[in-house]
Amino acid sequence: MSSLPLVSALGITAKVPALKKPVVPVAERYQAMAQAAVRRKRIQTVLPWVVALAVLVLWEVVCRAFKIPQFVLPPPSAVAASMLKWWSPLMSNAGQTLMTTLAGFAIAVGVGLVLGVALGSSTMVYHGLYPLIIAFESVPKVAIVPILILWFGIGTVPAILTSFLIAFFPIAVNVSTGIATVEPELRDVLRALGAKPLDIIKKIGIPRAMPYFFASLKIAITFAFVGSIVSETVGANSGIGHLIMLASSRFDVPLVFSGLVVTSVMGVSMYVLARIVENRVTGWATRGRT
């Protein structure tokens, strides 16, 4: 209330300006909007690279400015130099890790799918098996590696098994959620036709769970890398995990970081691959949104 007289005292009157015709013609306005959209899209593709580069530059500057010793935190330039120097062993060990990871991941996909379908479609299986799976899942997999090494010797097999053991859980849980949450109406469409339970799982449950399945693949593939590298650090004579252990025992920290870089490149590539497959197979779930 008190502001009202002030406003009028200043001589401001509430006059609505008359609507003017748009200065810019409609066609041009649309064109401007389209151009803005293209620009935004371009920025979005460049942005992650710019940010990554900025972080690297900052890292380099901090290392040099504070004269951080290389065995504490090597600057990116030292890591790059080390990568060039050790290129061939890096690649052969990365190949080993990639192989064990993909093998473990493949088994995890198979087992996780079957288990997820069973858990999601049968309450009996769910009640019988789920507590056991949770109990198993809560055991840190590092603790299992020594047992696996006892059974299978050091090297490839424990790495494959560890990555499988870590990666199957998200797949099984996601697939079972996808199937268990099928809308009853959707199920009734088939039941009203006299469909058998197996038909309903095949025609409704599994397709309905596919978005859940592919979402879990993105998590599972990164988990699988964790599994194989953990196993390699505990006991192996090749692989990135083994290489990192060797390098750190020699205080060759740039090489340790090189190993990490290679791992993350592999992880990101696999993640991107999983996403491409996901977009192709379950486009229906996003209803044309991009």
Added chain:
Amino acid sequence: MNIPALVEVDNVSMRYGLEGGTLALEGCSLRVKPGEFVSVVGPSGCGKSTLMRLVTGLWPATEGHVIVAGKEVWGPHSEAGMAFQNPIMLPWRTILDNVMLPLEVVEPHRGQLRAQRAMYEEKALKLLALVGLKGYDKRYPHELSGGMQQRASLCRALIHEPRLLMLDEPFGALDVFTREDLWFELQSLCINLKPSVILVTHDLREAVFLADRVLVMSSRPGRIIAERMIPFDRPRSLDDLYTAPYQALVQDLRTHISAARQAERAALELTHV
């Protein structure tokens, strides 16, 4: 009533849950002859949808017998095609694949689908064209409007040429104009394919326009309290709906239903006083 009935509901009661659960139907009886179109109307919550679920075998009756095509119904069976209040399309399938879904389930089509896919596809396309969905077969459900999806769901209910078509308020969620269009299309489908139809609806004009016979259900627990024959020739036109004989029938049905609703209200007041 000498022709053997395709559907026989004999003194059926249905209680949800165990002893003390809601009694949805009590002593409900009806018969549907082959090729007959029966509409079931009644106040909301009177157990119309329950009746549908009993006939399709989605739920078992608590008491009484449900007989479809000479066989007692114990569980889901393949005699009926059903369209629900919502289209309920499978979102990961194209419209064509949605319409063809029953063929993958119901014998004998199931066994022949692989060998005669082209023939079946042609049949599905013909049905889609009949309801005005020509050229939409490759689209996904979310690309179609609600009314178009409902048309497709009618096709899905009919593709395997069921002897019995069960329609559970299939036009309830649509606007008046779309609804009237679909009445007309449903009528031509029925004239072509001659299935028996049970249509549950709360739209009296819809019931009268489409049916050979309209049954009125009481409020819960539901049973049939009145029956009206609809003697008009087919094909009927939408304009007929505004003529006196139609109006009189609709008015007559309305009286029955408001009586049923008043009885329910009186009963409620009795129990609450």
